[in-house]
Amino acid sequence: MENLFRLMQKSDYESVYSLWMKCKNMGFNNVDDSEKGISKYLERNSKTCFVCIRNEKVVGVILSGHDGRRGFIHHLAVDPDFRRHGIATELLRQALNALKKEEISKVGLFVFAYNSDGNAFWEKHGFTLRTDINYRNKALVDLIRQDT
Ligand SMILES: CC(C)(COP(=O)(O)OP(=O)(O)OC[C@H]1O[C@@H](n2cnc3c(N)ncnc32)[C@H](O)[C@@H]1OP(=O)(O)O)[C@@H](O)C(=O)NCCC(=O)NCCS
Incomplete structure (x- = not known):
């Protein structure tokens, strides 16, 4: 069975959301x-x-984007049945290439x-841990968190 990697479309939402809900240790909100x-x-x-499709099913996803300066990655996930086969690595490779094409120099x-x-996974791919920064944020609307 082959893995197909392609851009995520809006119509993938339901399949992608079901995949996210199968994955532990991730943070979502309503x-x-x-x-x-x-x-x-x-x-x-x-x-x-990007998504990874296998047997017409979404088995992997990565959201990435940028604000014109920094790239940011969200919600990388691979179906538990298909882990440790390099799917996340390929999703990451495609996302980083796409960000580079948009002239983004750093991603977090x-x-x-x-x-x-x-x-x-992130350590393996050279994403270093910053211990010199306090991350602060503030909600602008009411958000209901859902941690898996
Ligand atoms: C993290 C995750 C996306 C990895 O997906 P994957 O397709 O299994 O990853 P890959 O096969 O590309 O792994 C590449 C390398 O990362 C490292 N790695 C990945 N998962 C690992 C694990 N559970 N334990 C230790 N190392 C791991 C290994 O070095 C691996 O290479 P190897 O299999 O040759 O040893 C997947 O475990 C997942 O969906 N987890 C739940 C959601 C999540 O935590 N997302 C990331 C947080 S935003």
Whole structure:
């Protein structure tokens, strides 16, 4: 069975959301991760978000985008049945190439400190841990968090 990698489309939302809900140690919320929120993200970042399709099923996804300066990666996930076969590595390769084409020089991401699989993956791919920064944020609307 072959893996097909392609740009994520708005119509992939339901399959992608089901995949996310199968993956532990990720953080979602009811606004940004709703169909409307993800559609908005895809409109702004139409060339930098990818899915992996296997047997007509979405088995991997990466959202990436930028603000004109920094690239950012969100919600990389691979179906638990298809892990450790390089799917996330290929999704990341495609996302980083796409960001480079948009002349982005650096990319970051959030990963829960307790997510050992995720941290092992990012470490392997050279994403260094910044311990010199306090990340601060503020919600502008009411958000309901959903941590998997
Ligand atoms: C993290 C995740 C995306 C990795 O997907 P994957 O397709 O299995 O990753 P790859 O096969 O491309 O792994 C590449 C390398 O990363 C490292 N790695 C990946 N998963 C690992 C794990 N569970 N433990 C240790 N190292 C791991 C290994 O070095 C691996 O190479 P190897 O298999 O030759 O040893 C997947 O485990 C996942 O979906 N987890 C849940 C969601 C998540 O945590 N997302 C990331 C946070 S944003």
